[in-house]
Amino acid sequence: ENEWLFSKAVVSTQSTGDGELDVRGAYCAAVVAHLSGVYTEEMFANTGEWIASCQTFEGGFGSRPGTEAHGGYTFCSLAALILLNKTHLINKDQLLDWAVHRQMKFEGGFQGRTN
Secondary structure, eight states: OOHHHHHHOOOOSBSSTTSOBSHHHHHHHHHHHHHTTOOOTGGGTTHHHHHHTTBOTTSSBOSSTTSOOOHHHHHHHHHHHHHTTOGGGSOHHHHHHHHHTTBOTTTOSBOSSOO
């Protein structure tokens, strides 16, 4: 039934032809594929590995490899990796350490990045 769709599906981390290349596009694609019921592992070949390469030395995730970790990109990265069943590719202890240190002591809210 969906054979044509599967044969044409190409998952990119770039949301538009000349748009930014980052983890948000991969996250959105994973969510849409799951919600619409068309997800296959083949559609996302190497996507999990690319997202994992965005994890920084601090433990959070940047928008793409080699960029600063940020809360929004970290959410998109982890959520996409969960949807793709690829969390084994990342350092979860380092991620947890980074995430818990984003909560502000006095304000109670969260920082987006390391200050």
